[in-house]
Amino acid sequence: MAKGSIVAACLAPHPPHLVYAENPSQNEPNSEGGWEQLRWGYERLRESIKNIDYDVIVIMSPHWQTYIGTHFLGVEKFQSKSVDPIFPNLFRYNYDINVDVELARSIHDQAKSDGLAVKMMENPDFRVDYGTIVSCHMIRPEWDKPIVALSSNRGMHYYSVEVMQEMMIELGKSTAKAIEESGKKCLLVASNSLSHRHFVSETNPPEDMSKEHITSHAMHLWDMRMIELMRQGKSQQIIDEMPEFCEQAIAETDGGALTWLLSTLGVPEHPAKLHGYGTIIGTGNAIMEWPVREWGADA
């Protein structure tokens, strides 16, 4: 069996506003559009990866928050409705998701043998979090690829960003090993925003773009700094600066997904592509791609 591999990796933010603005048939509310800069960014990402052959999307979302280790979806099919508890006016999405339980269990088992706290989620009544759904929808609206979904272990809340990163770096190594042994080609996804200070009021209509902007200049500077580091392939520096970024930009990277992604990629020194940046209710969001297939044999 050929070795498994990661064919591409993405930073794919999940604000439900993006799905709301697209008016897909699965989502109940209707909009007049909005957040086009980001949605066009997702278009560019989809275009960039459309000819890549891959078997499964492996995604970590900060909106499945677990405090007792990292959990993995462990049921082959989920069919239900996801309603965002914070923006229910925007996101009421009927989903039909296939899970690659075999790969999920392989990553779970590898992480467990590497000493991490992990758990399979095998309750068929479980509702899949909206972060996973939004990112997957925006990357692959056809929903024709199975997913492996990892929860966000809130190590930062219990310990510190440093400890969270240690755990995510180990989990990334376990993920990479399991993917390699699986023989499968994987698209890796970290589902999170960058700076994460929200507005606390909503415009009417929510898609009124005349009111959309970053919450503060400091947040903008941090977002641009992190994007530039990604564009320059300075993954280790991103990890090194993560504590300050999380604290000062209230960054959603505190959930560990970006660190996990970088670790799974082997902390790459190759540049990432920026497909789009925009703000959503004041938070900073970048759509990035690490085009692993273009890196050659040294990758």
Add this chain to the structure above:
Amino acid sequence: MTGGIVKSLIVPAHPHPVLCPEKNEGWQNIRNAYDEARRQIEESDADLIIIYSTLWPSIIGHQLQADPNPKWVLVDADFHDLGSIHYSLNIDADFAKSWNQANLSRGLQSRTVAYDGFPIDVGSVVALQLLNPDNRIPAVICSTNVYSNRAETTVLAKSCLDVIKSTGRKAVAVSVMSLSNRMFTEPIKPEEDRIHSLKDDEWNRKILEFLEMGRLEDVGQLSRTIHDQIRVKKVVAFKPMWWLSAMNNNRNDLTGNVLAYEAIHGAGAAVVVLDPESNGTGDKEYDEDDVEFYSGDREVLDSEKEELQETNSGPDLYDPVESENSVNTDKAPKPVGAYPHARREGDLIYLSGVGPRQPGDNSIPGGPIKDSNGNPLNYDIKAQTHAVINNISRILEEAGSSIENVIDVTSFLVDMDRDFAGYNEVWADTLGKVGPTRTTLAISALPTPIAVEMKVIAKV
């Protein structure tokens, strides 16, 4: 019509007491305490359960559940292996809507939610399953805003009390929360469960000692310290004591009873019942800002705020005239002329015309009827009417009276065709239950860009 809080509860949020109490003696103790709290509620004359859940975070102000019958199957994000909880809840949607209007009247960001499939949080589901299993008593569920401070949380409670008083409800206030919230970060066997650390246990016992003595406000004032000492910085800070204390008028002399204190996966779980009867001890040292209206720093859509201020421009405001028998309060909007808010004459109180403007920022709940150029704007007559009645209530309370003593009202509407139905609906839910005589007139304009004003006579 006398509304109020008949009981206050602090209860834990984790699903163990519902799904598997038999697996651990402590979890069974929590379940038994929940059952005892349920019996006490049943024996009271409570007709409403109000849940403030720390497991339902919100960003756009506070959210209030207004689906009359939310139904779904809940699975906990961490403890999914314990099983599923099927729920079907009885929500008082009318109360939720009135609370929302009261929030807006007091300057808060707030909205109701009523959507099929809305994920009711595990804390609310657990509490209502155990406290109200047959749905006999309607409930209301409120989110916890992740950004709110004490002032905002206090005003949230005062808005709720406004509605409880105006509707005569007898309410049970429930904070769904852990004490110390540090769980074990690895799986444990049920028999291994204990409070995560000695420090957490000591703090929990100190909190419960205060609550057993009825010193709720003291715990409220210690909330920030407690948060720093024994709370993992999850999504929501240790705010529920602020809300619960404000729901009890920030008292320290309640009658407290700790029914159980145990560990659930390392976190501090307690069932506490606080009765409003004074325990006879001294009251409080309340040194926090007792905020009536929220005008804090939440508004970050600057341009929108500027527009709002512009549209609220109007005549000069006056300090209310002080004279013999006059009744004035800074909890009501400033007059637009040289007159008092009210006068007391014999056994009667005569109020000057009362509109919906808010004290402090002079904002108009539901929005002004026109902008500074005279262009008509869309506005919410129900929100304006609620705000008028709340202003009347505050002036009467300043006079030592209450909304229940209103005997005659003359109402003025600037657009009878558009607004009578909405105004009449709010009236029916509030003053209509008191029963004063009423006359409603259509007029061409009021001095400020408002749609409704009332002239009131009340008994002392």
